[in-house]
Ligand code: SF4
Ligand code: SF4
């Protein structure tokens with residue numbers, strides 16, 4: 007690259023106030039309550055009596071400039087020119103005048119964006135990078151989410167769930183997609199196949215050895231060259247060795263599967279935050295539409311919707327009915343793999359006679 | 364341009380949800396610039412190849428902008444011979460404004476710059492919270508950064524460094540907010556710009572700020588340092604709105620969905636429909652406020668709870684943050700300064716004591732919470748545990764001194 011001498015301006019995180027709707031600046035910290043007039047719409051009222059109306063819409067998340075400009079046009083013509091993105095990549099338009107809401111919704115809908123995702127809906131699935139631009143994925147992310155949202159679109163634009171449902175996906179076992187009421191994550195089922203010719207050139211062997219959570223990797227000489235070997239009995243197929251050493255090929259077209267986890271909840275609302283628990287695995291990683299994974303998600307959602315009480319998140323609901331009932335109602339198999347043997351796992355065993363019949 | 368066939372990806376254009384594939388094809392077919400058409404075509408070709416073979420074809424590398432060590436996610440194609448126009452496809456991580464607000468004119472300005480140098484694809488925002496400008500060459504990485512850096516945008520973190528922070532919409536729109544989320548967010552992360560741009564920590568370090576215990580930013584589960592708004596006085600009850608809620612929803616609804624759902628059974632509904640809270644036993648779980656947002660409001664004596672050590676699976680399994688500061692008032696400049704000092708202490712201790720590739724949560728698990736607290740100069744507090752120790756195998760020959768410290772601290776606090 008040519009010589010370059012411009013010093014960066016280390017301005018860090020910009021001040022958000024310069025981009026904030028004036029009504030929000032004016033009433034900052036002075037909001038009194040909110041209402042939910044219809045799916046996808048929030049009305050917040052300040053102590054001053056002023057209102058801010060929010061319209062939330064789902065998009066494809068990976069935005070091309072045409073779509074981004076379309077969203078801007080809509081914001082200029084039908085809203086006040088201010089937007090906000092939620093943590094799940096929905097776009098939100100804020101307007102001070104409630105009469106702008108209906109035309110704004112119409113314009114969004116006419117342009118193919120999906121208004122919804124508020125309150126007790128199935129929220130936009132949060133997703134990771136996948137084959138599109140990560141260096142370690144076992145599956146795609148945008149494609150899985152597009153396929154599932156096509157099937158869950160009515161649950162996104164209505165409020166028929168007992169409480170909100172956050173679904174996440176992750177395309178490797180680092181699981182950067184986070185915790186979800188339902189999570190669909192890659193689960194490898196075979197140890198990495200090692201490309202011994204490359205290890206010596208591209209991998210720092212000690213750091214690869216150190217990366218393994220179960221100490222299954224040893225330095226070894228293979229065909230007279232320094233390489234690594236994996237104790238396949240010990241290996242838990244987590245793929246942690248792959249990012250620092252690409253020759254540890256963990257991704258496999260057949261044996262990299264999907265697993266489904268439920269009951270992760272980041273909120274402190276009612277119960278303490280919880281991590282998701284395994285419910286199903288061995289689900290085929292089946293592009294371009296992943297129908298098997300979607301079918302299981304829909305089955306879980308159906309049972310949750312029928313059986314949970316208002317305001318119960320999936321973890322609250324299972325806490326009330328118990329795990330045996332969950333497996334019975336969803337008709338998912340309970341296997342030896344559901345019983346944890348990882349650190350601290352004794353706490354997940356039942357040491358009481360509290361059993362539901 | 365020879366368009367790559369994409370029979371599998373084409374199937375992602377049906378259905379009602381907006382299709383990212385249709386967006387890529389618009390760039391390929393309708394964009395006035397040939398470079399962008401070709402990049403989109405090449406990207407579609409490589410992605411189709413991934414779909415067919417169920418494998419990814421990007422590898423990392425080293426790319427950075429002048430003066431920085433991080434902020435770019437380098438992507439070089441392993442099948443670049445077949446898809447040459449997207450063979451360098453780096454992502455720039457750019458820090459969003461605190462709270463994720465934009466004007467449409469600023470979004471247009473960013474789109475204009477990106478179109479000049481990149482693929483025309485972007486995401487608001489990635490999992491760490493950055494604006495992701497997806498897909499450009501090594502050379503254009505620098506040009507794009509130079510251009511947007513001039514009008515107020517800076518790179519986020521990538522690699523073992525302080526990462527881009529996140530905060531909820533909070534006080535800007537939400538009645539639950541008990542903190543100035545955006546002020547906290549910027550104070551913290553902008554105090555560490557050097558550590559954001561020049562990765563030199565054992566591993567990543569993330570700040571996340573939520574204005575109330577609803578924790579919309581997943582801070583407890585995902586941040587090394589979670590700052591969460593709360594209050595310590597009484598929940599505010601608007602009696603007229605309680606009456607209106609009961610009139611609308613019915614008594615039974617309030618009993619079934621609010622009173623009996625309170626996790627500490629601290630709410631009562633009297634025979635004459637008056638709602639009261641035993642505030643000493645309220646754990647600020649937010650449930651009743653979420654159900655009755657017009658009638659119940661957080662108290663007025665605001666502050667924050669700070670938890671340290673949340674992270675995802677790699678390497679020892681998921682960990683949640685642990686309370687290290689149960690309540691901290693954030694009112695005066697000194698209050699905010701001491702928050703920043705706590706972050707500095709924590710990051711210094713982390714830099715010195717964590718093993719390579721170890722997050723704060725794993726370090727704490729390895730050395731024990733008490734060693735960490737002593738390292739950053741914080742006294743133990745029963746709010747840090749769900750319950751006291753169960754195992755008797757512990758050496759306690761300094762019990763008397765430790766007990767004396769507790770009484771001293773209590774006397775000091777008055
Ligand atoms: S989940 Fe894994 S493969 Fe997917 S984007 Fe995150 S790190 Fe990459
Ligand atoms: S896949 Fe995981 S368990 Fe197996 S060798 Fe690699 S790091 Fe170790």
Ligand code: SF4
Nearest residue numbers: 531537540574575579
């Ligand atoms: S975390 Fe609390 S204050 Fe922040 S947006 Fe969520 S509910 Fe509002």
Ligand code: SF4
Nearest residue numbers: 625645646648649651
């Ligand atoms: S906030 Fe939670 S703990 Fe406190 S009174 Fe309401 S429901 Fe009970």
